[in-house]
Amino acid sequence: MHQRNKIYYCRPVFRPPSEANSLLIQVTEGCSFKCDFCMSNLRKKFLIREVEEIKKDLDIARQIYGPNVKRIFFLDGNAMVTPSEKLLDITNYAQKTFPKLERCAVYAHAKDIIKKSDEQLEELSAVGLKIAYVGFESAYNNLLKNIHKHATKEDFIKASNKLFKANITLSATFINGLGGANQPEISEKHAIESADLVNKICPDDDRVWYIAFLTLMIPPGTELFKRMIKNEFQEMSSVEILQELKVFIKNIQFQNKNANCVFRSNHASNYLPIKGILDREKDIILGNINYGLTHIEFLRPDFFRAL
């Protein structure tokens, strides 16, 4: 029988920038959702791979990279959708294969988290699933409905609290510019509701958690691209984007003054790289945004922005 000696990938693969040095293991292919702005499932049919095939990939990775792998990212768009026993089995096997493994990570839609019980999430955390990257995109429910996110602000609160309870680190992303140009009321609601969500989920201890803002890109093939072609959606300008971000930051107010929320807006899609700890460094972050607003010549040109 033919024995494969290459790790299987269903390309193109998507992973968070912070997992650039992690071993990538294909657990699912594509995504079981279809948000209007996202290209994760454009050329892929969603499926959950067979556990034995995934274990084979871990064995091959051990032969290629040796036993000292420290981080693994389970591809693809929402590997958290994988049934708990399967994910538990895979994570356990990864731990056995790589004794120095520090963490496994996944992309997770809020609904994938909510569907798992607290016990299941705690078991996954105990065997090494230590961080989940969750796309909030916005906390303005009308906007979430409009982009077919299939989740609400209330779902994000529930999902975040479940992750915190299970000791799985939350890394959540929002998208600047999602409401489109010439929609000041939507932009304001997007920023204010998103800040309110972040204020509400802030844990009352000093654990590290992550909030990032990406800036909307409109990849060809997506529903949003089709709307843009029909002139039903226009992209915001860089100044409008920064103003939206400013409203978000202004409205962040944590009760817990020891909170360790790492804020980043330094992805390649952003016009200006910004980072800081919320809400302690709120004034520094606002200062950076104001600098960008008064020095638009320093903003990343559109042709250098990427996903």
Ligand SMILES: C[S@@+](CC[C@H](N)C(=O)[O-])C[C@H]1O[C@@H](n2cnc3c(N)ncnc32)[C@H](O)[C@@H]1O
């Ligand atoms: C590959 S998705 C996985 C997240 C996870 N499936 C979820 O929806 O919760 C990662 C994140 O990239 C961001 N993203 C995807 N397409 C984007 C686009 N066209 N412009 C800006 N950000 C985008 C979104 O924040 C999205 O949640």
Ligand code: SF4
């Ligand atoms: S944003 Fe997440 S849930 Fe939505 S289509 Fe992309 S990968 Fe799937």
